[in-house]
Amino acid sequence: MSIDKYNSEGYYDPTAYEAMSIIEKEERALRAFRPIIYICSPFSGDVEGNVKAAQGYSRYAVDNGYIPVAPHLLFPQFLNDDNPAERQLGLFFGNALMSKCSEVWVFG
Template sequence: MSKSTQRIIKEKQGQFKPIVYICAPFSGDTTFNTNQAIQYAKFAYEKGAIPLTPHLLFPFLDDASLADRQSALFMDKILLGKCQEVWVFGETITNGMNGELEISKKRRQLIRYFSTECVEVEKCN
């Protein structure tokens, strides 16, 4: 977390809620993965964060379409820049997630890892 974010949290004394990017598998079984993402977003919300969950933002795009998938990944990376933290869920890191994590590392965003049961772990993979 950046020093400016830490300062805001201290000044607001608990009023600040970080925007967290929910990073989890989507491709493959998109229905199951979307339902999982809903649970992860709920968990983040219950922990006092504002979840930004890309799985839920673009239902009009077809993951089976290469053009739509590329558009979604592009938009996801833009939205990622608006977040203070990235929360990674599950043991599997997909190609799309890997790209998001590389960007997060370059931006020095706080990355936290969680199991599919929403238990924080050291690091997946």
């Protein structure tokens, strides 16, 4: 998109031009490539505390230009971690997602 330095009446408008240039740059940065990374951190034990920590790790990844994948924040919402068959299924799903990631970040 080309941004005009002149307003609709033909007058030079550097303030509007600068503002629009910044907005365009920010929008371009949002569309830029972001690597997908796998967040590996504890879940069992202090589940509530570990979930909050994993959310923080995921936020850290986003703030640094990455797309986080944290299966232990997703799968326990519909799989029972206390059921051995469902736990194995969750681990299988997590490994499948990990194979799609460019990096694995281990925390905790």
